[in-house]
Amino acid sequence: MTEWYCGVDFGTTNSSAAIFNGEQVRVLSLDSMNDNATSLPSLLYITREGESIVGRAAALAFIERNVDREILLREVDLGVDIEGYIGAEPDKSEAYNPALVDHEVTEAVRARATMEVNSPGRLFQSLKTLLRHRGFQGTDVFGQHYQIEELVSILLKRIKAGVDEAAGRPINKAVFGRPVQFSEWEDENAVAEQRLQRAARLAGFEEVTFFYEPVGACVEYAMQSNGSQRLMVVDIGGGTCDVCIMEFGGQGDVKKRLGDSKICSVAGVPVAGDAIDREITRIKLFPIFGSRCRYGPAQLRMPQYIYNQILDWQNLYKLNTEETIHWLLAAEVSSDDPPGLRALRCLIQRNYGYPIAREVEAAKKRLSFENETHIEFDREDIAIHELLERTEFAHIIEDNLEKMRGSILEAEKRAGVTPQDIDLVLTTGGTSLIPAIRNMLSDRYGEAHMHRRDTFTSVASGLSIVAQYT
Numbered sequence: 122m123t124e125w126y127c128g129v130d131f132g133t134t135n136s137s138a139a140i141f142n143g144e145q146v147r148v149l150s151l152d153s154m155n156d157n158a159t160s161l162p163s164l165l166y167i168t169r170e171g172e173s174i175v176g177r178a179a180a181l182a183f184i185e186r187n188v189d190r191e192i193l194l195r196e197v198d199l200g201v202d203i204e205g206y207i208g209a210e211p212d213k214s215e216a217y218n219p220a221l222v223d224h225e226v227t228e229a230v231r232a233r234a235t236m237e238v239n240s241p242g243r244l245f246q247s248l249k250t251l252l253r254h255r256g257f258q259g260t261d262v263f264g265q266h267y268q269i270e271e272l273v274s275i276l277l278k279r280i281k282a283g284v285d286e287a288a289g290r291p292i293n294k295a296v297f298g299r300p301v302q303f304s305e306w307e308d309e310n311a312v313a314e315q316r317l318q319r320a321a322r323l324a325g326f327e328e329v330t331f332f333y334e335p336v337g338a339c340v341e342y343a344m345q346s347n348g349s350q351r352l353m354v355v356d357i358g359g360g361t362c363d364v365c366i367m368e369f370g371g372q373g374d375v376k377k378r379l380g381d382s383k384i385c386s387v388a389g390v391p392v393a394g395d396a397i398d399r400e401i402t403r404i405k406l407f408p409i410f411g412s413r414c415r416y417g418p419a420q421l422r423m424p425q426y427i428y429n430q431i432l433d434w435q436n437l438y439k440l441n442t443e444e445t446i447h448w449l450l451a452a453e454v455s456s457d458d459p460p461g462l463r464a465l466r467c468l469i470q471r472n473y474g475y476p477i478a479r480e481v482e483a484a485k486k487r488l489s490f491e492n493e494t495h496i497e498f499d500r501e502d503i504a505i506h507e508l509l510e511r512t513e514f515a516h517i518i519e520d521n522l523e524k525m526r527g528s529i530l531e532a533e534k535r536a537g538v539t540p541q542d543i544d545l546v547l548t549t550g551g552t553s554l555i556p557a558i559r560n561m562l563s564d565r566y567g568e569a570h571m572h573r574r575d576t577f578t579s580v581a582s583g584l585s586i587v588a589q590y591t
């Protein structure tokens with residue numbers, strides 16, 4: 122009977138899995154509805170009836186059922202008194218600092234929550250990012266409580282089913298990837314890994330070992346090439362930028378070469394494609410929704426928490442209360458940008474947050490292959506036709522790029538090497554396709570030393586090879 126070894130890359134945006142029989146790696150097809158079947162979009166949609174839909178189908182279900190629909194909100198009395206802050210809703214702009222809120226102005230108030238009473242389902246994306254948040258232990262979905270591990274395990278069960286089917290029998294042991302840094306805080310890193318481990322167990326992977334994701338990509342390449350070499354992997358996905366420097370032995374079979382290899386350093390930052398999408402939205406789209414306008418006789422600025430809620434589109438519906446909508450209508454007639462505030466109201470009332478976020482991401486991806494593109498979204502009161510050029514985009518991502526560069530320099534420093542000591546720089550992960558990022562790397566290491574690996578599956582492939590020796 123063939124022995125199969127399994128590698129799983131649970132990604133912020135896409136997940137993949139591979140099995141290895143000691144000679145060949147097989148990358149699994151996990152989502153036939155996706156453009157690329159070997160990538161399973163890490164999306165989960167739970168319906169009011171308790172059905173779970175994962176992958177591309179989850180996105181389609183959300184768009185079909187939740188977008189462009191009447192939302193019915195009800196204020197629910199939670200039945201307890203809490204010490205509440207009374208006064209205006211604090212402005213959660215950059216300047217907002219909870220420590221500066223006047224805590225004297227409190228009294229016992231009745232706890233209430235705004236609930237959507239007719240929602241057909243909830244969509245979860247970037248669950249991997251939630252793993253690190255101690256404060257987020259789980260959530261109620263239509264009256265049923267799901268711990269974060271349970272939500273993640275629903276996606277992992279789909280992967281497990283794909284692995285078992287391909288291997289022809291249950292595979293209960295796997296090597297999972299993990300980012301070098303789930304978070305900038307060490308204790309959050311430990312929490313995230315423990316939660317991922319528990320989620321994997323719930324999905325049926327009884328024995329789980331973790332390896333850094335970029336190590337997977339490094340092994341995948343090294344096992345297909347000859348000679349001893351010092352490799353750097355730069356893996357930039359949806360949630361994290363991971364860097365690894367490894368030295369490989371050049372002689373013998375896979376086992377001997379892996380035995381003779383060593384990880385010189387790893388480094389990483391929790392900054393990648395999602396952060397870039399947020400930055401594009403902030404700079405290019407917020408003004409279209411009136412973020413810079415003034416309203417009322419006192420010419421007040423718009424409260425920034427409304428705009429920050431656009432970035433958190435999964436909770437955008439919470440703004441769709443009678444109170445907020447009436448307030449927006451009043452602001453609109455007294456503002457210097459009525460079309461902007463009308464567009465904002467339409468965005469909230471029609472729940473267009475998700476399709477707009479998808480359009481921003483699509484425009485960003487197009488820009489990796491074109492010099493300019495447009496962010497287009499034209500429905501009802503919203504008319505977005507924003508030109509996005511590469512030069513402006515490079516400016517928008519400057520700060521994030523600098524953080525990624527910082528982790529690359531950190532990896533060099535920890536390994537005690539200079540750019541000349543690196544034989545090859547391997548790039549993987551969707552965000553590594555951005556030309557400004559490729560230029561940053563080729564300026565430092567030279568174009569001849571750059572090598573692109575499969576964007577979405579190289580990590581899982583390498584982890585399956587590593588699995589044979591764990």
Ligand SMILES: Nc1ncnc2c1ncn2[C@@H]1O[C@H](COP(=O)(O)OP(=O)(O)OP(=O)(O)O)[C@@H](O)[C@H]1O
Nearest residue numbers: 132133134135358359360361394486489550551552
């Ligand atoms: N052509 C492209 N140009 C720019 N960005 C892209 C392109 N294709 C995909 N992306 C971005 O890459 C990210 C997804 O990449 P990937 O699937 O490698 O991430 P992941 O493995 O799920 O995340 P992570 O490894 O951070 O957990 C998304 O942010 C996506 O928008």
Ligand SMILES: [Mg+2]
Nearest residue numbers: 132334358550
């Ligand atoms: Mg990844």
